[in-house]
Amino acid sequence: xxxxxxxxxxxxxxxxxxxxxxxxxxxxxxxxxxxxxxxxxxxxxxxxxxxxxxxxxxxxxxxxxxxxxxxxxxxxxxxxxxxxxxxxxxxxxxxxxxxxxxxxxxxxxxxxxxxxxxxxxxxxxxxxxxxxxxxxxxxxxxxxxxxxxxxxxxxxxxxxxxxxxxxxxxxxxxxxxxxxxxxxxxxxxxxxxxxxxxxxxxxxxxxxxxxxxxxxxxxxxxxxxxxxxxxxxxxxxxxxxxxxxxxxxxxxxxxxxxxxxxxxxxxxxxxxxxxxxxxxxxxxxxxxxxxxxxxxxxxxxxxxxxxxxxxxxxxxxxxxxxxxxxxxxxxxxxxxxxxxxxxxxxxxxxxxxxxx
Amino acid sequence: xxxxxxxxxxxxxxxxxxxxxxxxxxxxxxxxxxxxxxxxxxxxxxxxxxxxxxxxxxxxxxxxxxxxxxxxxxxxxxxxxxxxxxxxxxxxxxxxxxxxxxxxxxxxxxxxxxxxxxxxxxxxxxxxxxxxxxxxxxxxxxxxxxxxxxxxxxxxxxxxxxxxxxxxxxxxxxxxxxxxxxxxxxxxxxxxxxxxxxxxxxxxxxxxxxxxxxxxxxxxxxxxxxxxxxxxxxxxxxxxxxxxxxxxxxxxxxxxxxxxxxxxxxxxxxxxxxxxxxxxxxxxxxxxxxxxxxxxxxxxxxxxxxxxxxxxxxxxxxxxxxxxxxxxxxxxxxxxxxxxxxxxxxxxxxxxxxxx
Numbered sequence: 001x002x003x004x005x006x007x008x009x010x011x012x013x014x015x016x017x018x019x020x021x022x023x024x025x026x027x028x029x030x031x032x033x034x035x036x037x038x039x040x041x042x043x044x045x046x047x048x049x050x051x052x053x054x055x056x057x058x059x060x061x062x063x064x065x066x067x068x069x070x071x072x073x074x075x076x077x078x079x080x081x082x083x084x085x086x087x088x089x090x091x092x093x094x095x096x097x098x099x100x101x102x103x104x105x106x107x108x109x110x111x112x113x114x115x116x117x118x119x120x121x122x123x124x125x126x127x128x129x130x131x132x133x134x135x136x137x138x139x140x141x142x143x144x145x146x147x148x149x150x151x152x153x154x155x156x157x158x159x160x161x162x163x164x165x166x167x168x169x170x171x172x173x174x175x176x177x178x179x180x181x182x183x184x185x186x187x188x189x190x191x192x193x194x195x196x197x198x199x200x201x202x203x204x205x206x207x208x209x210x211x212x213x214x215x216x217x218x219x220x221x222x223x224x225x226x227x228x229x230x231x232x233x234x235x236x237x238x239x240x241x242x243x244x245x246x247x248x249x250x251x252x253x254x255x256x257x258x259x260x261x262x263x264x265x266x267x268x269x270x271x272x273x274x275x276x277x278x279x280x281x282x283x284x285x286x287x288x289x290x291x292x293x294x295x296x297x298x299x300x301x302x303x304x305x306x307x308x309x310x311x312x313x314x315x316x317x318x319x320x321x322x323x324x325x326x327x328x329x330x331x332x333x334x335x336x337x338x339x340x341x342x343x344x345x346x347x348x349x350x351x352x353x354x355x356x
Numbered sequence: 357x358x359x360x361x362x363x364x365x366x367x368x369x370x371x372x373x374x375x376x377x378x379x380x381x382x383x384x385x386x387x388x389x390x391x392x393x394x395x396x397x398x399x400x401x402x403x404x405x406x407x408x409x410x411x412x413x414x415x416x417x418x419x420x421x422x423x424x425x426x427x428x429x430x431x432x433x434x435x436x437x438x439x440x441x442x443x444x445x446x447x448x449x450x451x452x453x454x455x456x457x458x459x460x461x462x463x464x465x466x467x468x469x470x471x472x473x474x475x476x477x478x479x480x481x482x483x484x485x486x487x488x489x490x491x492x493x494x495x496x497x498x499x500x501x502x503x504x505x506x507x508x509x510x511x512x513x514x515x516x517x518x519x520x521x522x523x524x525x526x527x528x529x530x531x532x533x534x535x536x537x538x539x540x541x542x543x544x545x546x547x548x549x550x551x552x553x554x555x556x557x558x559x560x561x562x563x564x565x566x567x568x569x570x571x572x573x574x575x576x577x578x579x580x581x582x583x584x585x586x587x588x589x590x591x592x593x594x595x596x597x598x599x600x601x602x603x604x605x606x607x608x609x610x611x612x613x614x615x616x617x618x619x620x621x622x623x624x625x626x627x628x629x630x631x632x633x634x635x636x637x638x639x640x641x642x643x644x645x646x647x648x649x650x651x652x653x654x655x656x657x658x659x660x661x662x663x664x665x666x667x668x669x670x671x672x673x674x675x676x677x678x679x680x681x682x683x684x685x686x687x688x689x690x691x692x693x694x695x696x697x698x699x700x701x702x703x704x705x706x707x708x709x710x711x712x
Contacts, residue, residue, distance in 0.1 A: 027477050030453050030486035043489040045452060048507065050406055058455040058503050062493045096401060097386050099414040101457065101501050121383050130386035133399040137418045138690075141496070145457050147414050147503035151404065334494075 039232055040159040041090035041217055042150070053152040055093035059083040059219075060101075060145035067334065069185050069269060073112040076144055077119025078197060083219060084148035085127040085200035086272045090217040092158045092209025093150025095127060095202055100134030101145035108142070116144075126199055152209075158276075162213040163233040167277035169301035172201045172208075175222050176242075176250025176264035178271035183253060183264075186336040191256070194249035198272040204295055208276050211286040215276035220326075221267020223309075225275050227322035230307055238355075239301040239320075241312040247271075260347050262311060262320070263340075268329045277303055310353040318350040395588055396515040397446035397573055398506065409508040411449035415439040415575075416457075416501035423690065425541050425625060429468040432500055433475025434553060439575060440504035441483040441556035442628045446573040448514045448565025449506025451483060451558055456490030457501035464498070472500075482555055508565075514632075518569040519589040523633035525657035528557045528564075531578050532598075532606025532620035534627035539609060539620075542692040547612070550605035554628040560651055564632050567642040571632035576682075577623020579665075581631050583678035586663055594711075595657040595676075597668040603627075616703050618667060618676070619696075624685045633659050666709040674706040 034044040034053060042057040061080050064070040070079060081098060088095055100120065104113070124131055129148065177196055184193035201217075208215055214233055218225045222245075226237050242261035243251060250264040278286050290297050304310070309320045324346050332338035390400040390409060398413040417436050420426040426435060437454060444451055456476065460469070480487055485504065533552055540549035557573075564571055570589055574581045578601075582593050598617035599607060606620040634642050646653050660666070665676045680702050688694035 027487035028480055028485075030488060032452065033486070033488060037489070043453075043455065045488065045505075047403065047406070047408070048509070050403070050408075052403070052406075054410070054452075054505070056453075056455055056488060056503070056505060058457045058489070058501075059491045060457055060459065060493055060501070062459050062495050062499070066495055096388065096410075097399075097412075099399065099412055099503060101414045101416055101503070103416065103418050103499070124384055129384075130389070131383035132386060132389060132401065132412060133393070133414070135415045135501075137416055139418050139422055139499075143418070143459070143495075143499055145414075145416070145491075145501055147412070147455060147457070149401075149410070149412060149505075153404070 034157055035159050038228070039161050041087040042093065044091060044152070044157060044159070046155070051155040053155045053157065055088055055091050055150040055152060056147065057084055057087035058145065058147040059087065060143065062143055062145075064269070065142055065144075067186065069182055073115040074119040075197065076142070077116040078123045080144040080146050081120055081123035081127060081129065082198055082200050082272060084146045085123070085129055085202060086217040086219060088148050088150040089201040089205035090215050090274055091150070091152065092205040092215070093152050094206060095129045096149045096151050097130045097132035098124065098149070099132050099147045101147065102134065103137045103139040103141065103143040105140065105142055106138050127202055156209065158209040158212055158215050160214055160216045160229055160232045163229060163235050163277040163303045164213055164279065165235060165303050165305040167213055167279050167303040168283060168299055169237055169239070169303060170276050170278060170297045171222070171245065171300045172204050172274040172297055174245070174247035174250070174298065175218065175271055175273060176246040178218070178269045179221060179264035179266060180250040180253035182269040183257060187340065188257060194253060200272060201274050203293060204290070204297070205274060207286070207289050207293060207295070208274060210289070211278050211282045212276040213279060215274055218270040218273050218275055221270040222265040222275060223262075223320070223322050224267040224326040225270070226309060227326045229275065230309065230322065234307060236304040236306045236308045236310070237301050238304055238317070239309060239311045245298070245300045260313070262313070263343055266325050266328070266343055308353070317353045317355055319353040320350060321346060390513055391515050394584070395517050397443040398449065400447060400508070400513055400515070402511070407511040409511045409513065411444055411447050411506040411508060412503065413440055413443035414501065414503040415443065416499065418499055420625070421498055421500075423542065425538055429471040430475040431553065432498070433472040434479045436500040436502050437476055437479035437483060437485065438554055438556050438628060440502045441479070441485055441558060442573040442575060444504050444506040445557040445561035446571050446630055447506070447508065448561040448571070449508050450562060451485045452505045452507055453486045453488035454480065454502050454504045455488050457503065458490065459493045459495040459497065459499040461496065461498055462494050483558055512565065514565040514568055514571050516570050516572045516585055516588045519585060519591050519633040519659045520569055520635065521591060521659050521661040523569055523635050523659040524639060524655050525593055525595070525659060526632050526634060526653045527578070527601065527656045528560050528630040528653055530601070530603035530606075530654065531574065531627055531629060532602040534574070534625045535577060535620035535622060536606040536609035538625040539613060543696065544613060550609060556628060557630050559649060560646070560653070561630060563642070563645050563649060563651070564630060566645070567634050567638045568632040569635060571630055574626040574629050574631055577626040578621040578631060579618075579676070579678050580623040580682040581626070582665060583682045585631065586665065586678065590663060592660040592662045592664045592666070593657050594660055594673070595665060595667045601654070601656045616669070618669070619699055622681050622684070622699055664709070673709045673711055675709040676706060677702060
């Protein structure tokens, strides 16, 4: 059991959403803001006197450093940029730039500082995301944050809300590498983690925005993402078999560890792909655009009217409690073994469902 | 002596500037960015297809918490907003909103969380700065960051560069409360610190932008600010007597501690006022606008061609090594007593100067 604390969640909402609600509840809002709280990966602000919409997001690499999940300074630099770029991708914004907000320990070694810096620079180059500025502090612990800015010139919005029953669910690429990486780093120290250096889907997001009814990145894992899309749009999902959805290295990692393949989708560490829904009549045009950009999005399921998740496992449809999966890491007090035990319990209590 | 570390500065530049140069040196830049690095309190990005310029800034409250300077959670919340709002003020931007980036300890007490939140909310309300969104993490230490966004609709820029000899130097208000607060908090535990809850000068900045040749906020103290303005514009300053410039509570604090009054201007903790330069022919119009807004800016000196600072003390003009003052806190390894000793040495070695 986790200790009760002022940071514990209100019942009925995912812990993370409840915390943010509690936090931001009383703050003044902007009449220019297009999205409600939790309804978009980036904040969407209509620019006065212009059709354009500004996309803004901020994200830090903090728990990943403290938990030991990220130890390589190059990866820390790379991810500081990517977690923010990925939010811009999920709203289909064109990148304008990034501000860095970093606290560096005074005893940080020279080659670690260089690696951190190279990780940032390489990620910015790959994303086409110029460094606009930032703030550097010296402190007891390494803490890396950033704020990314993008532009949606025509003002057409893509948020987490809008999926409709019958829409097809797509992923921008194979899933599960974030989960497999965390499994190796935190629970299987003798196993080499799979290569993990995700590139945000900025170009793909700009295509998705023209066709999709909703979109979100899988920064917290695919199942947490689907739980949130389900909550915000009031729909459910039928998900193809995990074997078809997973990256081969993630599937291999699950099998080597003797775990159900869907555990690689559970989060809370995701792979920074996009999940989005496309109405059936738009699929041909969408696939043509994607193909022209040499990108092959993957259809991984369907949107259902009933607000629950059904997953295909060994040829049978089972109900998966996505809220329980999403909250499991926090409920386990952040302990990886206790978390895995919770997933095992959830897996054992899945019940048969109708075809979605 | 401070320990040599990879974070130590290159010679010739202020430590803080050298660190940021080293850090951001290799990163890609944006062709839309109007300001060079260190030339502006906020990053200025021209919006494609529009005359408008976006102002972006990010700043964290981290060293202030670690050093014990800020302990009151309400003040921490308030300052998280104000340090960022103050950067928008210094470029004369109209506020669009703020994103919060916070790491909260899991054992944070309920009433401390509430106070932090009230501080943020009150500051946002005072600044007219809506909370657009943010990112909340749980971690070992409290860390508060934010990113503020503003708009300069007509695209007319105000940066740190542009002061010309003969321009008059102004402050948006009386100075020294930041220094006096730090003195009491860090060195005189038996003395009550003066009230310290600065309000950013957002409205004033929008007036200043129409008249001033350069502007910067005093987040790092007035002397560090003047050192930077001097470096960027290639000018110097003649500063009125500290007794005329200081807030009465700051002057009283210096006298009670037996310190030269200018120590209250030394930083590194400032008062978040604006320092700016106005060409003489524009002063009457500027004062009229300010008066209409019921604001009385204070003339505190003059811009000189020679790149040094001269201060009036006891009726004599003395040369002050602003670079030495600015670097003193870092050179003292962040130790308040060693820092004060350095200021005493600098004070003792001031040499007479000509009238500016």
